[in-house]
Every structure is written in C-alpha cells, then in structure tokens.
Amino acid sequence: MLSPRSLAIIGMSAREGTAGHMVLRNFLANEFAGPIHLVGRTAGEIEGLPIVTDIAALPEGIDTAVLALPANGVAEALSACAAKKVGAAVVFASGFAELGEEARAEQARIGEQVRESGPAVVGPNCIGYSNYIDGFTVGFTNVAKIPRVAPDRRDAVAIVAQSGGLAGHLRLGLIARGVPVSYNISTGNEMDLCIADFVDHLLDDAATQVVLVYAETIRQPQAFLAAARRARQMGKPILMLQPGRSAQAQAATQSHTGAMAGDYAVMRAYVEREGVVLVETMDELLDTCELLARYPKPSAGGLGVVTFSGAYCAIAHDFCEDIGVALPPLSDATAEALKPQMPPNIEPHNPLDLGTQPIWQPELLGVGVKALLNDPAMGGVAISIAAGAPAKSMAWLEQVVEAGRGRDKPLALTFLGDTSPLAEPILQTARDNGIVLMRSSDRMLRAMGHMIARADTERLSDTSDEPFLDLPDLPDGALPEWRGKAYLAAAGISTPKGGLVQSVDEAIKLADRIGYPVVLKAQAGALAHKTEAGGVILNLRDAQAVRAAWETVLANVQRAQPGLVLDGVLVEAMVGKGVELVIGAKRDPEWGPVLLIGLGGVFVELFHDVCLLPADASKAEIVEAFGGLKAAKLLQGFRNAPPADLDAAAEIAHRIGQLMLQQPAISEIDVNPLMVHPRGQGATALDALIVTA
Missing domain, CATH: 3.40.50.261 (Succinyl-CoA synthetase domains)
Structure with missing residues (x-):
C-alpha cells in the first residue's frame, strides 16, 4: 500500500476536478513508474490512459486500488477487488460509522468481509497518505510533487x-x-x-x-x-x-x-x-x-534551567511544581565548579541565574549550560533568555550549539519576546544545528517535562508471583460482602475478625468471642447499598447493644427493600483507626485489567483522588503511585498522625492485581475502605465487593 508497484483508480469521471482526477494527477506529478489502471462508468481515455467500465476487466494482483466512490458503492467495489486479488484499497468515502448505529453496523459488515477475503483497507472517511521516502502520495485535496x-x-x-x-x-x-x-x-x-x-x-x-x-x-x-x-x-x-x-x-x-x-x-x-x-x-x-x-534516548533526572533573570527563576519554580516537573538542586561538585565563574554576588542554584553578565561575556552562558548538562541530577536543560540585538542573540545561540554538541540529554532554548521577529540567520543557525528553539517558556517547560518523564518507563513488573491456591468457588454476579471477604482472606488479604450469623443469639456469642466493640452488617447480594438502607450499625459495645441493633438492622432493611431475604448478618470486630483508602480493580474488555488506588471511604466520590495502574503493577510502582495522590501527606503522617503502613497497602493492591490476572472470571473488585493502620501494623479490608461474569 505505501510503496505500490501497480495502481488502480476506481470511480474515474470524465469531469475535471473530481477526486479520481486529483488522485491521478498526483500519481503523474510524482512520476509513478508502474502501470495505472482506470475504472469508470463510461469508457474513454484520460491522460493517455484507457478507462474500463468493470473491475473484472482489470488484471489480477494490482497492489493498490483507490476507491473514488460514494459510500453506497464501496462494498460492491471491494468485493470485486477481492475477486481480482487486489492487495490493498483506499476508501475516501464518508457516510459510515460517523453517522450512527446503522451506518456503523454496515461498516463493520464490510470490514468483516475484507478481513476474510481482502483487500486490506485504509479508511473509509480518510484523505489518503503520503510516503516521503519514495515520493508517492494518494490524495484528492490538492496536487503537488511531494518532497523526499x-x-x-x-x-x-x-x-x-x-x-x-x-x-x-x-x-x-x-x-x-x-x-x-x-x-x-x-x-x-x-x-x-x-x-x-x-x-x-x-x-x-x-x-x-x-x-x-x-x-x-x-x-x-x-x-x-x-x-x-x-x-x-x-x-x-x-x-x-x-x-x-x-x-x-x-x-x-x-x-x-x-x-x-x-x-x-x-x-x-x-x-x-x-x-x-x-x-x-x-x-x-x-x-x-x-x-x-x-533527542530520542530517555534521560533520567530532573530539569535544569538556565536564565538571565531572577524573576524567571521564581516563575519556573511555580510552573514546574504545577506540572509535576522536578528542579533538583545542583550537586555539590557542580556548585563548587561554578562558583568562581559566576558573576559577583550570585550563588549558583537551579534554576541558574547568570544575571546580566552574559551581555558582555556570552561564553558564560556556555559555561552554565555545560555545567548543568554534566550534572548527573539533570535529565535535560531548558534555557530561557530574552532575545537581544541580533549579534547578541547569535552569540548566545552559538554558545548553546557548542554546549549541546554530541549530547544525548535534551536541550531547548527559548528566546523570549513573544512574536517579536528573530533575524533569519539566527533561525537558520538553529535549524542547521538541530537546536530546539521556542518563543514560549511555558511550552518549552511542558515539552521538557514530557522528555524527563520518559526515563520512568523502564521499570519492570514483578514476574515471580506464585499462583493463589485453594480459593473458594465464585458464583456469578455480585457477591455479598461476607463472600467477597472470605475470598480475599483466602488470597492473603487481612479482613476483620468475625463471621456470618443467622440469629441474634449467634451474633452475641460471636461478639463475645471476638471482643467488643463490634459492627453488624446486613448481607444479601441484592443489597447494594447497605449503609444507605440502614443495614450497618457500628461501635456496639456489649451484648445488649447487639440485641437492640439486630432488630434495628432487620427493620431498616425491610423498610428499604421490602421482602428482601438476607443471607444473614455479618458480625465483625471494630478495627483500629488509620487512613481510609480505596483499592479496586476492573477488567476492561479491550485493554485488560487495571488497578485503582486512592483516597477511600466517603471521600472517593467527593475528591476523586485516584490513580489507575495496570493490574501487573509491581509493589514499588504502587507505592510510588500512592506518593502521587493529592492525599499523599495523609499517608506520610499529617498533623502529628503516624505515617501509614504503605507497604501493607501496596501488598494488598498487588494481590488484588494478581487476582485479576489469575482469575479471569472476576470482572471487578472493590475494597472500600481499606483501613491502613500506622506503619508496621498492616491494613484491613473493611468492606469488599467482588463481581464475576
């Protein structure tokens, strides 16, 4: 398709300016050397090429056919192309899936047809393509000899x-x-x-x-x-x-x-x-x-910034914090090497302010850029300076060219001044030397941020996870909490002490055994929102409170969902305080299973402070993702609260990811809240939903 040896245009018209004409003129303008075949309603000749009136008259094995046809002629033409063993086809026509369900279904039907018998198709609703290596183009919007x-x-x-x-x-x-x-x-x-x-x-x-x-x-x-x-x-x-x-x-x-x-x-x-x-x-x-x-190679580290303005240092700090780009401090070695070369009364930092001295000493810019490029903490360097007189700007540009020569670390230069013109020799020198020259420091910092982030993609997931053994059978549909927790417990995930009971006397016996205070939770697969239905009562401190709460729970549930038959009531020990997180997973039908981590409890819907990861994320990746949440300070210890046990939370998230990978029947897992206790004390799944399909 991209480098054909023979071509056909199907839908040629004798009328000038039509799509078929434009396609043909592009073939000729770009001196296509192979045979070009034309098919139209009426026999004739265009540009010395004969027009046949039936695809069946074409020779077999044409590489690429261009369909300059309306939507209603595409299916028949592709079927005829398949019969003639055409290798590939380009379909310009609109009027397919973009119009709605009926047209989408027709597009899907034709797609299935060509996948079974050929040809390979690009489109519909496309404008073609160009190959600038070989000088070949398929297009109908204009005619031009394309550069190679x-x-x-x-x-x-x-x-x-x-x-x-x-x-x-x-x-x-x-x-x-x-x-x-x-x-x-x-x-x-x-x-x-x-x-x-x-x-x-x-x-x-x-x-x-x-x-x-x-x-x-x-x-x-x-x-x-x-x-x-x-x-x-x-x-x-x-x-x-x-x-x-x-x-x-x-x-x-x-x-x-x-x-x-x-x-x-x-x-x-x-x-x-x-x-x-x-x-x-x-x-x-x-x-x-x-x-x-x-700069195609990933470069680890933060961003170094060089400027002539102290004001820009503050602006860069704010902007980079907002977009999540680190500006690491200079290494001691870099700072010491720069000190004797810096202007008086200016200390070397990152961002590196060189003051006004480079106006008289352009080579100072080269010194600063080289120092930051050599600093192992810097993954790239951004330079933001005002455009001066052409001679000054050229002198600074030459310093940047020399400093960046042969370097793999990304380097970008912004000449401030918005749309004020730059002399053509400056632009040409930047182009000739591959210098990325911009006029917006904001755009430069965003682009450099993407470059810096690339180095973080080389992490590998855990590959040595053992399969889960002796897991309970999973029925279809949404499992009630008690069954979901039993499944998670079998997978090594901590849940509160307790169990399912059928009577108030059983509830009191179990509470006496596990210790007060306890919680009662009504259980049924059809009871999706227990708390809203009044099916949860917390902090019951003795047998009398359990007996009273039992009657209240049953009455509340019947009022919310009359006639609902419960599996029973879950009696669990109240657990210690901590930070409430949500750990979830879902199976996307196209991409695969993903993990969700974030601030949990009632805050998950209020703040939506969550992060998605592939289900095979390593524990290290999960811990790092916790650090990227807005609520990260809560996890690290806030207002004299102890740091949360992030290792335990990451272990649970990792196990949930492994369940999704190893158990294809599970379509969704939701643990909310996961109570993460102080560091070293673990984490407990307080509620759990598992959905199977």
Whole structure:
C-alpha cells in the first residue's frame, strides 16, 4: 500500500476536478513508474490512459486500488477487488460509522468481509497518505510533487492520524521546525487496517525515528501495546494525543470518526507503561515531537534551567511544581565548579541565574549550560533568555550549539519576546544545528517535562508471583460482602475478625468471642447499598447493644427493600483507626485489567483522588503511585498522625492485581475502605465487593 508497484483508480469521471482526477494527477506529478489502471462508468481515455467500465476487466494482483466512490458503492467495489486479488484499497468515502448505529453496523459488515477475503483497507472517511521516502502520495485535496526525505536522514517523524486535517497541520508544523516527515497517513474510520498496523510497520523504516499518533480511539489495544513495547525496545519513541478525557470530547470523537470512546484513564495507564508519551494539547504534541526527533534516548533526572533573570527563576519554580516537573538542586561538585565563574554576588542554584553578565561575556552562558548538562541530577536543560540585538542573540545561540554538541540529554532554548521577529540567520543557525528553539517558556517547560518523564518507563513488573491456591468457588454476579471477604482472606488479604450469623443469639456469642466493640452488617447480594438502607450499625459495645441493633438492622432493611431475604448478618470486630483508602480493580474488555488506588471511604466520590495502574503493577510502582495522590501527606503522617503502613497497602493492591490476572472470571473488585493502620501494623479490608461474569 505505501510503496505500490501497480495502481488502480476506481470511480474515474470524465469531469475535471473530481477526486479520481486529483488522485491521478498526483500519481503523474510524482512520476509513478508502474502501470495505472482506470475504472469508470463510461469508457474513454484520460491522460493517455484507457478507462474500463468493470473491475473484472482489470488484471489480477494490482497492489493498490483507490476507491473514488460514494459510500453506497464501496462494498460492491471491494468485493470485486477481492475477486481480482487486489492487495490493498483506499476508501475516501464518508457516510459510515460517523453517522450512527446503522451506518456503523454496515461498516463493520464490510470490514468483516475484507478481513476474510481482502483487500486490506485504509479508511473509509480518510484523505489518503503520503510516503516521503519514495515520493508517492494518494490524495484528492490538492496536487503537488511531494518532497523526499534525504537518504541519510535518521531523524524523521512518521505521522499516523485518524484525522487527515490534523495530520496535515502536524506535518506543516514539523517541516517549519526543520524536522523531516517520512510518512503522513490518514486512517479515518479504520474498518480494517488500524493505527496499530501502521505503527508496527513504520518502526522498521530506517529514516523514521519518532511515530506521532493522533487517535480518537485505539481499536486494537493489544496490538498497539505490542507495537509500543517493540518501539521502546528499539529506542523509537511513540508520541500520542487522544482526546476523550471529558464526556463532551467522547461525544465529539464519536460523531467524527465513529469512534466508540473507551475509558481514557485505562488507556493512559497502559500506554504510558509501555513508554508511549501521551500529551494533552496540540502545542505539546508538536513541541515534544521536535524534542524527541532530536533527542530520542530517555534521560533520567530532573530539569535544569538556565536564565538571565531572577524573576524567571521564581516563575519556573511555580510552573514546574504545577506540572509535576522536578528542579533538583545542583550537586555539590557542580556548585563548587561554578562558583568562581559566576558573576559577583550570585550563588549558583537551579534554576541558574547568570544575571546580566552574559551581555558582555556570552561564553558564560556556555559555561552554565555545560555545567548543568554534566550534572548527573539533570535529565535535560531548558534555557530561557530574552532575545537581544541580533549579534547578541547569535552569540548566545552559538554558545548553546557548542554546549549541546554530541549530547544525548535534551536541550531547548527559548528566546523570549513573544512574536517579536528573530533575524533569519539566527533561525537558520538553529535549524542547521538541530537546536530546539521556542518563543514560549511555558511550552518549552511542558515539552521538557514530557522528555524527563520518559526515563520512568523502564521499570519492570514483578514476574515471580506464585499462583493463589485453594480459593473458594465464585458464583456469578455480585457477591455479598461476607463472600467477597472470605475470598480475599483466602488470597492473603487481612479482613476483620468475625463471621456470618443467622440469629441474634449467634451474633452475641460471636461478639463475645471476638471482643467488643463490634459492627453488624446486613448481607444479601441484592443489597447494594447497605449503609444507605440502614443495614450497618457500628461501635456496639456489649451484648445488649447487639440485641437492640439486630432488630434495628432487620427493620431498616425491610423498610428499604421490602421482602428482601438476607443471607444473614455479618458480625465483625471494630478495627483500629488509620487512613481510609480505596483499592479496586476492573477488567476492561479491550485493554485488560487495571488497578485503582486512592483516597477511600466517603471521600472517593467527593475528591476523586485516584490513580489507575495496570493490574501487573509491581509493589514499588504502587507505592510510588500512592506518593502521587493529592492525599499523599495523609499517608506520610499529617498533623502529628503516624505515617501509614504503605507497604501493607501496596501488598494488598498487588494481590488484588494478581487476582485479576489469575482469575479471569472476576470482572471487578472493590475494597472500600481499606483501613491502613500506622506503619508496621498492616491494613484491613473493611468492606469488599467482588463481581464475576
């Protein structure tokens, strides 16, 4: 498809300016050397090429057919192409899944048809693609001879996007920055070939260093993750923008390409684990892509900042804290080496303020940049300085060029001054030397933050987990709390002392044995909200309180759900205080099982302070994720409270993840709250829901 030896255009018209004409003119403008076959309603000749009126008249084995047809002619044409053993087809037509359920079903039917018998299809609802390695393009929006990437380039970006318009914008932006583009592929609705297919193929292209993806949904998650894993192993970054964090965005993507929007947070947890750099804005997409093309190797550490302004030091501190980018202090060795070279009365710190001295001593900028690049705590260096007179700016730029020569650590330069013009020799020098030159320090810091974060994707999950043995059988549906807790206890997760009873006398005997105070909880699979129904009474301190609470619990439940038959009442010992967390897991049908950790109890819905991780996350990853919660201070000890036992909480979360991996019948686990006791005292699952399918 991307490098065909023979072509066909199906749907040729004698009328100038139609899609078929534009496609043909592009083939001719780019000097396609192989045979080109034309199929139209009326026999004739265009550009010296004959038009036949039936696909059956084509020779067998044409590499690629371009369908310049309306939606209602696509299915028949693809069936005819299959009969002639056409290898691949491009479908421009809209009018499929983006229109709604009926059209989506028709697209799915045609997709199933081509997967069974061929050809491979890109589209529908796409605008084509361009191969800048071989100089080949399929497109109907304009006619042009496309540029080719120089044979020795190894820093090109391949663009794969479900939106052809956005793909064009991205290409223009990269070309303007001096970043070559190897391929620009619009995949549209993806009735057959998907983003994952193209990404996996493009990784083997020698010129391509970065694959840039715009996706409204990933239709083959496991294939995409496999491609991302291979990209990480090859050292070729994948950079992606996917809208859908909001309900409105999900609705917009569905109307655009028929994408059935998945769970954005689940997608994020999985793709970032495999090293995909996920950004949230188009500016970040272009800025980070340029940096990745120049500096593809991950670089561990924080961000070093160099400036001529003390004011910018404070601004950078605030901005980087807001976006989660660390500005580590200079090492003692770096600080000592810089001190004798610094202007009077300025101490070396990070951010490194060089004052006004570089106006007269441009080489001081090179000294500062080299020092921060050499500091092992820095994973990259951002320079933010005011644009001066052209001669001054050129002198500073030359220092940056020299300091960064041969370095793998990412380096970016911002000449402040908003849209004030820079002299063309300055721009050309930056392009010639691969310097990432920006005009917005905010955009530079965001892009550098993505570069710094890449080094954290190399962690490996635990691989030595033993299988769970002697677990109870799981019935279908939502298990009542008592059964869920019994299952978790068998998996080594701590639950309160207690058990299920059928009478008040049994409840009192059990309470006497486990010790007061106790809690009573009504139990039934159909009782989804025990607390709201009045089915939970806490802190019962003696037998008399248990007897009174028993009658109250039964009466409350019958009032809330008349006729409900209980499994019994759960009697449990009250446990010690701690921090309430939620540990959950769910099985996404496309991406796989994920863990949810966060602030629990009633606060989980109020603050939504949660984090998602792949179910195979290691205990170290889980502990790190706890540290990223807004409630992290509560876990570390707040207002004289002791630190929480995060190791115990991470162990429980890890076990829940392993249950999801080893027990495919489980679709959901929810432990809320998990009471995390002071460090060294463990954690206890106070409530549990397990759902099976």
